[in-house]
Amino acid sequence: MQLAPIELLGLVAGAFGTFAAAPQAVKIIQTKQARDISLTTYLMAMTGGILWGLYGWFEGSLSIVFWNGVSLLMCASIIWLKLRHSGEPG
Amino acid sequence: MQLAPIELLGLVAGAFGTFAAAPQAVKIIQTKQARDISLTTYLMAMTGGILWGLYGWFEGSLSIVFWNGVSLLMCASIIWLKLRHSGEPG
Numbered sequence: 264m265q266l267a268p269i270e271l272l273g274l275v276a277g278a279f280g281t282f283a284a285a286p287q288a289v290k291i292i293q294t295k296q297a298r299d300i301s302l303t304t305y306l307m308a309m310t311g312g313i314l315w316g317l318y319g320w321f322e323g324s325l326s327i328v329f330w331n332g333v334s335l336l337m338c339a340s341i342i343w344l345k346l347r348h349s350g351e352p353g
Numbered sequence: 354m355q356l357a358p359i360e361l362l363g364l365v366a367g368a369f370g371t372f373a374a375a376p377q378a379v380k381i382i383q384t385k386q387a388r389d390i391s392l393t394t395y396l397m398a399m400t401g402g403i404l405w406g407l408y409g410w411f412e413g414s415l416s417i418v419f420w421n422g423v424s425l426l427m428c429a430s431i432i433w434l435k436l437r438h439s440g441e442p443g
Contacts, residue, residue: 273408279401286393299389303376311369318363 277330284308284337291344300345309338367420374398374427381434390435399428 266274284305291297312335319327356364374395381387402424409417 269408269411272404272411276401276404276408279397279404283394283397283401286397287391290391290394291389294389296389299380299384299386301377301380304373307369307373307376311366311373314362314366314369318359318366321359321362 281330281334284341288340291348295348297345297348302345305338305341371420371424374431378430385438387435387438392435395428395431
């Protein structure tokens with residue numbers, strides 16, 4: 264499969280956006296602290312991911328559904344970690 | 354201008370994603386605390402925004418350039434707030 268340079272750029276751009284939440288998840292797991300993190304931010308990002316997933320579904324774009332599915336999982340993990348560790352003393 | 358329902362869905366999805374960082378910025382401004390926030394996460398999200406902006410530029414898509422420009426400003430604000438307030442005691 265030959266990938267056009269512009270689509271390679273889009274792929275790298277998407278990977279950065281999708282995996283940006285990973286270091287945040289690692290940080291919460293390591294420090295067990297999540298007090299300063301905004302729950303609303305990740306709820307909004309998750310809602311955006313669900314809506315983009317629907318958009319991709321209706322447009323028949325597997326890449327949009329796939330990448331937003333991954334984003335959704337990342338955001339859900341942060342929300343779970345945040346709820347689990349927020350109550351602990353700073 | 355008549356907007357197709359699917360494009361309206363894309364617009365709402367994009368708005369959620371782009372403005373997700375706003376509550377995080379407000380939270381840091383209010384609490385003056387940003388210790389638990391991952392700098393890498395926002396640096397990666399900003400890199401993704403720059404790459405998507407380039408993608409939109411080469412594809413001639415004003416919407417992609419515009420929304421990623423807004424995302425970029427949001428991420429840059431969080432990074433600035435994080436660096437400013439991270440050193441303060443928890």
